[in-house]
Amino acid sequence: MPPRKPASAKSVRPKSAARTPSRPSRDVLIPLAKRTDAGPAVPRPNKWLVKSEPSEFSFEQLLAAPQRTTMWDGVRNYQARNTLRDSMAVGDEVFYYHSNAEVIGIVGVARVASNSYPDPTQFERGHVHEDPDSDPANPRWWLVDLQAVRALPRVVTLDELKANPALSGMVLLQRGSRLSVQPVSSEQWAEVLRMAQTAPRS
């Protein structure tokens, strides 16, 4: 039987409706849970990695989207939700990772193009990502807009990431890690970019 709601998060892009280009949302939208608690200690921009199955929504599709931007809707995992809602902010930098793909790995760079706001698909009747238990007055699921910045010069594959000791701490590489939205350190970020500019080891 079908679950009453999606059990867990997958950064799937809905195949239907929500492909409407999210308006370039300004910060007018929902300054709600912004990180006033973070204080000055956290350097901006923060860096993140998002996963997407290219059969659902590839980086190429993001590049081709109006304004190269889309709502990152459909995340239905609480930890990822918290990151989206509480920690991501306009201007943050994002690696775009293709999972369940012919070539698995980091393929591009995107930026966070809005602050967080409630994922509208949770309230859409009949939508795959509808959550009937979510209260509009206190939305359960949040998202940000993502804008493609550029494809990497080449894909940095999962195998390469695993083989690089400097990246052993990446959340992506932790045993059993399934988070579809996850933090990346500045060091990890720089290392992946370096790899992308270098020919893969043969």
Added chain:
DNA sequence: GCCAACGTTGGC
């Protein structure tokens, strides 16, 4: 609050 059953993720 425990925990078994179930569904999902995602590499292989």
Added chain:
DNA sequence: GCCAACGTTGGC
């Protein structure tokens, strides 16, 4: 297609 790891549900 397989299946290990994980997250959620719901009976108790």
